[in-house]
Amino acid sequence: MNRPLDSHPLEPLSRLMRTLAERAQTRPADSYTTKLLDGGPEKIGKKIREEAEELIEAASEEGDAGREHFVYEAGDLVYHTLVLLAYKGVDLNEVADELDRREGTSGLVEKANRKK
Numbered sequence: 001m002n003r004p005l006d007s008h009p010l011e012p013l014s015r016l017m018r019t020l021a022e023r024a025q026t027r028p029a030d031s032y033t034t035k036l037l038d039g040g041p042e043k044i045g046k047k048i049r050e051e052a053e054e055l056i057e058a059a060s061e062e063g064d065a066g067r068e069h070f071v072y073e074a075g076d077l078v079y080h081t082l083v084l085l086a087y088k089g090v091d092l093n094e095v096a097d098e099l100d101r102r103e104g105t106s107g108l109v110e111k112a113n114r115k116k
């Protein structure tokens with residue numbers, strides 16, 4: 001890990017989101033992200049499904065190696081999810097705001113209210 005000790009643990013996520021938003025604007029040819037963005041929600045969504053499957057499979061692996069693989073796959077899923085956000089022009093802050101709005105409301109309570 002090469003993160004400065006005083007940096008916020010989620011800072012790399014913000015930096016990555018900025019990079020992906022920039023890729024969505026400029027679409028450089030030598031970028032994997034550009035290839036995904038050019039394929040639109042269909043291509044990005046296919047990767048998200050694949051990566052979600054791989055993450056779920058990795059969740060049942062045991063030991064340090066299993067844990068390492070699980071974290072690796074979580075990174076893949078987060079990256080591809082952020083690419084879809086970038087495609088939609090949605091910033092991570094907007095998602096954070098939505099989670100903020102939900103804070104303190106149990107999913108059980110939210111579901112019960114939805115059914116009324």
Ligand SMILES: N=c1c2ncn([C@@H]3O[C@H](COP(=O)(O)OP(=O)(O)OP(=O)(O)O)[C@@H](O)[C@H]3O)c2ncn1[C@@H]1O[C@H](COP(=O)(O)O)[C@@H](O)[C@H]1O
Binds near residue numbers: 030
């Ligand atoms: N965090 C990531 C990241 N995580 C995963 N990946 C890529 O996502 C792909 C994962 O898909 P797979 O494992 O299925 O690999 P694959 O079979 O080669 O993929 P496909 O050909 O099927 O799409 C791999 O090519 C990984 O390299 C990422 N590619 C880029 N980033 C970040 O995005 C930044 C911008 O990347 P570019 O836009 O490509 O310059 C980079 O500097 C990184 O910070």
